Amino acid sequence: MKPALPVGKNDTVTLDIIGLTHEGEGVGRVDGFTLFVQGALPGEKVTAKVLKTKKTYGYAKQLELLQASPDRVEAPCPIYKQCGGCQLQHMSYEGQLAWKRQHVIDSLERIGKLTVAGSSRAVESRETAESGAAAASEDHGSRAGVIVHPTIGMDEPWRYRNKAQVPIGMAMADLDGGAAGSLIGGFYARGSHRIVDMDACLIQHENNDSAVRQVKAIGNRVGISAYDEATGRGILRHVVVRTGFVTGEMMVVLVTNGPRIPRLEDWIQGIREALPAVTSIVQNINKRQTNVIFGDETRTLWGSDVIYDELDGIRFAISARSFYQVNPAQTLRLYQSAVDYAGLTGSENVIDAYCGIGTISLFLARRAGHVYGVEIVPEAIEDAKRNASLNGIENASFEAGAAEVVIPRWRSEGIKPDVIVVDPPRKGCDEQLLDTILEMKPERVVYVSCNPATLARDLQVLEAGGYRTVEVQPVDMFPHTVHVESVILMIRK
Numbered sequence: 122m123k124p125a126l127p128v129g130k131n132d133t134v135t136l137d138i139i140g141l142t143h144e145g146e147g148v149g150r151v152d153g154f155t156l157f158v159q160g161a162l163p164g165e166k167v168t169a170k171v172l173k174t175k176k177t178y179g180y181a182k183q184l185e186l187l188q189a190s191p192d193r194v195e196a197p198c199p200i201y202k203q204c205g206g207c208q209l210q211h212m213s214y215e216g217q218l219a220w221k222r223q224h225v226i227d228s229l230e231r232i233g234k235l236t237v238a239g240s241s242r243a244v245e246s247r248e249t250a251e252s253g254a255a256a257a258s259e260d261h262g263s264r265a266g267v268i269v270h271p272t273i274g275m276d277e278p279w280r281y282r283n284k285a286q287v288p289i290g291m292a293m294a295d296l297d298g299g300a301a302g303s304l305i306g307g308f309y310a311r312g313s314h315r316i317v318d319m320d321a322c323l324i325q326h327e328n329n330d331s332a333v334r335q336v337k338a339i340g341n342r343v344g345i346s347a348y349d350e351a352t353g354r355g356i357l358r359h360v361v362v363r364t365g366f367v368t369g370e371m372m373v374v375l376v377t378n379g380p381r382i383p384r385l386e387d388w389i390q391g392i393r394e395a396l397p398a399v400t401s402i403v404q405n406i407n408k409r410q411t412n413v414i415f416g417d418e419t420r421t422l423w424g425s426d427v428i429y430d431e432l433d434g435i436r437f438a439i440s441a442r443s444f445y446q447v448n449p450a451q452t453l454r455l456y457q458s459a460v461d462y463a464g465l466t467g468s469e470n471v472i473d474a475y476c477g478i479g480t481i482s483l484f485l486a487r488r489a490g491h492v493y494g495v496e497i498v499p500e501a502i503e504d505a506k507r508n509a510s511l512n513g514i515e516n517a518s519f520e521a522g523a524a525e526v527v528i529p530r531w532r533s534e535g536i537k538p539d540v541i542v543v544d545p546p547r548k549g550c551d552e553q554l555l556d557t558i559l560e561m562k563p564e565r566v567v568y569v570s571c572n573p574a575t576l577a578r579d580l581q582v583l584e585a586g587g588y589r590t591v592e593v594q595p596v597d598m599f600p601h602t603v604h605v606e607s608v609i610l611m612i613r614k
């Protein structure tokens with residue numbers, strides 16, 4: 122016999138919200154049983170209806186807000202509730218920044234088993250949390266534990282994205298936002314793969330919004346079918362638009378389900394006329410039945426195969442499939458922290474693992490002896506090489522391949538880094554790479570992380586192998602979303 126749960130489906134319960142999950146759901150408890158409530162904030166009291174229960178937790182829908190958090194604000198975006206893109210618009214920006222810092226601290230403590238300076242789970246308000254960090258930085262945290270600085274936020278946390286990736290579908294009825302049979306494109310409804318049409322996204326650069334609108338209009342005029350995820354039929358899958366914030370140059374990528382684009386000349390003509398800032402029109406072919414956006418084959422339809430942008434005076438060529446940070450204002454702050462933590466004097470050998478198009482590498486190269494970059498996407502490495510020569514930077518070299526394969530080989534070839542910078546994707550560093558770092562014994566490791574959980578896991582390995590985590594700087598790269606980015610300094614004990 123299964124033990125009875127304290128709540129069942131469709132029950133109405135009253136909950137005190139005591140936390141926020143990494144997906145932005147409020148956490149409440151009934152007789153020790155955890156319920157997740159979308160849209161509820163810590164400190165609030167709500168009534169909620171239980172939607173679903175599992176063995177140890179369940180989901181509930183908020184009905185009534187009995188007591189609001191001081192951090193509760195009206196979400197400015199009219200489609201916030203339907204769209205899955207943002208999760209924290211109902212929380213003040215200040216509250217978001219404090220939560221992100223606390224989220225890093227919680228991961229370091231719970232997963233990484235690290236001691237954080239001036240923090241304990243007893244820290245309740247962000248005021249005490251932040252003055253705690255300030256006090257801790259004065260003693261450099263040697264014994265007091267890891268210093269976690271307040272999150273660096275944006276002055277104007279809207280319209281910050283330089284890239285839009287919009288899934289394209291066909292309107293079934295007026296319900297989807299377009300006349301039946303016309304192209305729609307916007308976002309996947311929260312928790313589903315139903316595409317909802319969108320005119321504007323408040324975290325997107327206006328130029329990207331307007332380019333997406335124009336491309337949809339051109340598609341409707343010229344005539345193209347939308348890809349249907351269920352049947353695998355139809356042509357246009359995604360429209361991806363990138364804007365260089367400094368240069369103003371734009372790239373439009375049409376992701377299609379095969380090589381053929383009907384009336385291609387009309388497409389190119391249409392985009393060029395409607396969007397004079399576009400310097401590159403690219404097609405990417407993705408025939409796979411997957412929700413990964415890009416396929417392996419990319420071809421330039423018109424103009425350049427890259428667009429250019431600049432960060433702190435360094436010029437970057439960016440091709441369609443290359444990773445480039447989406448929030449340029451915050452990228453500067455992120456990279457600045459990474460460069461500071463690297464502590465360079467001009468003579469050091471530095472490895473930049475997961476280097477993308479060589480962005481961090483070139484920032485580091487200005488202060489280092491030599492920088493070795495490694496990255497798995499070959500086009501990104503082509504971009505990185507081009508970027509080094511574009512900027513007359515001669516002390517950076519790049520190699521395509523998996524960091525966990527290439528760096529061990531560099532070690533056997535006698536490369537001795539003073540500093541290793543890693544900036545892995547969400548899944549964190551490969552174990553083989555962590556082992557190699559421990560064998561190479563650099564004085565410093567700078568870890569740039571977009572996932573506090575895998576970060577904490579990896580730091581624990583490096584701590585056990587002889588490194589001490591000194592400082593953590595969270596940087597808000599993705600305002601209004603639950604994404605938490607941070608830069609970490611580790612020093613060899």
Ligand code: SAH
Binds near residue numbers: 446
């Ligand atoms: N540091 C860069 C890119 C960071 S994103 C920047 O700030 O722009 C992470 C990068 O890791 C991506 O470019 C991705 O293609 C790359 N990557 C993923 N797995 C990898 C692996 N095993 N080895 C090397 N690079 C990898």
